[in-house]
Amino acid sequence: GAVVSQHPSRVICKSGTSVKIECRSLDFQATTMFWYRQFPKQSLMLMATSNEGSKATYEQGVEKDKFLINHASLTLSTLTVTSAHPEDSSFYICSAASSVNTGELFFGEGSRLTVL
Amino acid sequence: QKEVEQDPGPLSVPEGAIVSLNCTYSNSAFQYFMWYRQYSRKGPELLMYTYSSGNKEDGRFTAQVDKSSKYISLFIRDSQPSDSATYLCAMTGYGNNRLAFGKGNQVVVIP
Numbered sequence: 410g411a412v413v414s415q416h417p418s419r420v421i422c423k424s425g426t427s428v429k430i431e432c433r434s435l436d437f438q439a440t441t442m443f444w445y446r447q448f449p450k451q452s453l454m455l456m457a458t459s460n461e462g463s464k465a466t467y468e469q470g471v472e473k474d475k476f477l478i479n480h481a482s483l484t485l486s487t488l489t490v491t492s493a494h495p496e497d498s499s500f501y502i503c504s505a506a507s508s509v510n511t512g513e514l515f516f517g518e519g520s521r522l523t524v525l
Numbered sequence: 526q527k528e529v530e531q532d533p534g535p536l537s538v539p540e541g542a543i544v545s546l547n548c549t550y551s552n553s554a555f556q557y558f559m560w561y562r563q564y565s566r567k568g569p570e571l572l573m574y575t576y577s578s579g580n581k582e583d584g585r586f587t588a589q590v591d592k593s594s595k596y597i598s599l600f601i602r603d604s605q606p607s608d609s610a611t612y613l614c615a616m617t618g619y620g621n622n623r624l625a626f627g628k629g630n631q632v633v634v635i636p
Contacts, residue, residue: 415568441622450533452613452626453569502568511576512557512617512624516568 411437411507415517422493423525429489430520432503438483439505443514444476447500459486493524528552531614531627540636544601548614548627551595555616555625558590560599563611563629572612573599604634 412435422428432442440461445453457478458466465478475497477489486505490497500521504514531548538544546560557576561569573588575581575597581588589598597616601608614627 413568443622450631452628455623458623500566506622511619512559512615512622513571513574514559514622514624515571516561519566519568521566 411435411505411515413503413505413515413517415503415520417520418518419521419523421523421525424494425492427489427491428493428522429487430501430503430522432486432488432505432517434484434505434507434515437505437507439486439507440483442480442486442503442505444478444486444488445502445504447502447519453502456488490522493522495524498522498524528625529614529616529627531630533628533630535631535633537633537635538604540604540606540634542604542634544604544608544632544634545598546600546612546614546630546632547596547598548616549594549596550616550625552616552618552625553592553595554618556619557617558588558597559615559624560586560588561613561615563613565610569613601632604632606634606636609633 414433416431442459444456456471459480461480467473480486502519504516560573562572563569578592585602587600611629613629615624
């Protein structure tokens with residue numbers, strides 16, 4: 410299957426700082442990438458859809474000023490958690506589609522954010 | 526009613542047993558059905574991908590889709606301890622990469 414790389418896999422930061430997470434499709438071009446958040450023993454919660462060259466589409470209840478998404482190229486999307494607080498601590502996962510509109514998504518390894 | 530229902534109850538089986546997992550859904554527009562395997566603290570890994578109704582087999586894994594009943598299944602034969610993971614069903618309609626996920630089943634295969 411296609412490979413999606415996510416970095417960093419784990420990050421610890423102080424409250425009030427900003428953290429950037431990168432998501433790269435290594436062997437295919439992804440016009441659309443997705444960002445999810447996952448709490449322990451819970452399913453994936455879609456946060457936003459990231460489209461190359463345009464603004465991200467955020468799900469209801471997700472603060473776009475808190476979670477900044479940039480999709481600068483066909484192989485890279487970034488999620489920046491701004492002014493992080495302990496309640497932002499979570500497992501963040503990105504995914505990308507290798508084909509258009511067939512739902513076949515490949516996921517990154519995830520990034521565990523801990524805000525102290 | 527949620528779009529996708531998956532009983533999240535943990536499942537423990539002895540090594541070599543058949544694992545049977547299933548999901549039901551309500552949206553008749555769903556055409557693409559996936560099963561993902563997720564190990565602890567890792568991202569989901571695409572395990573099986575099927576389109577419309579029918580069966581698909583890949584090694585020890587078999588995915589079944591019954592669109593008339595809005596019911597999908599995953600079977601794992603000759604289960605191994607390395608199969609211990611959480612299994613998530615997911616699905617979407619044509620022209621849409623936005624997946625609807627089940628809650629996931631934690632499976633433990635006991636040696």
